Amino acid sequence: MTSVLPPFVQAASGSLGAASANALTYPLDLITTRIQATEKSASIRKQIHTYGLSSLYDGIWSDTSATLLSSFLYYYVYSFLRALVVRGNGKSKAAMLSLPQELAIGYLSGIASRSITTPLNLVTVRLQTARVNDDSSHKGERRGFSSNFVLSLNPAVTLYLFQQYRRVMLKGRDRASPPPGHSFVGGALANSIGELHLSSAVVQQVLIRDSRSGHYGPSIRSSLQGIYTAGGFFALYRGLAAQLFKGILRQGTAMMVKQRIEQLVVQAYLRQRALRRIQYKG
Secondary structure (H helix, E strand, C coil), X not given: CCCCCCHHHHHHHHHHHHHHHHHHHHHHHHHHHXXXXXXXXXXXXXXXXXXXXXXXXXXXXXXXHHHHHHHHHHHHHHHHHHHHXXXXXXXXXXXXXXXXXXXXXXXXXXXXXXXXXXXXXXXXXXXXXXXXXXXXXXXXXXXXXXXXXXXXXXXXXXXXXXXXXHHHHCCHHHHHCCCHHHHHHHHHHHXXXXXXXXXXXXXXXXXXXXXXXXXXXXXXXXXXXXXXXXHCHHHHHCCHHHHHHHHHHHHHHHHHHHHHHHHHHHHHHHHHHHHXXXXXXX
């Protein structure tokens, strides 16, 4: 069961929800990135004591811009491609597609959105780690782009699992328009499962984008080997706890805001249609 609203409405609601969640959880995102990039423990209290309160928002504008653009493109491409597949199958807009179809559509949408926003994401990582890394050299706007082919599975898996949550846990009107609590819980659970499977790829991407000393190779395989050689198996999951906690808050909030915006759009449309009927009868 998915939204049947036009692609632009889904894209706008999704990007606004993601941006709201990003602003709420940004300090956690920054701490997580610094843990993954520097191999050192970090905390919000320590960051404030060492660098000041403003350090918790290093790079927030570039990250928010990337989040808005990436989420808008993702939901727009996803809803557009899904509508084409549904139309080709002769099904209703709200019909559930097969797992391979849903993941393929989500994966292609993720590739499309990440290919556009990779330079902004690179700038964000550099700004987030500038205070803990003395070397300020910048090499290549597309560093870490190869890991996008792996990480693009995350939004695909997350969205599919959220849809399954709605299908299993909700009934009737709530399934079509989930309450805020279910939107938050469903989004959080779906994201947590995706993060668990792709955590090592997240660490690898951060290190490639921030690797100014050249210890990690430009490819997925070489960088993962470098991480494993330097820190062992558990280094591949560095910052996982912070990553999961951040993901729960961010994705839960993003889905809650997205669903609420879509509900308001539907309500506004229904009110306007009812008003037109009254005017027509009058």
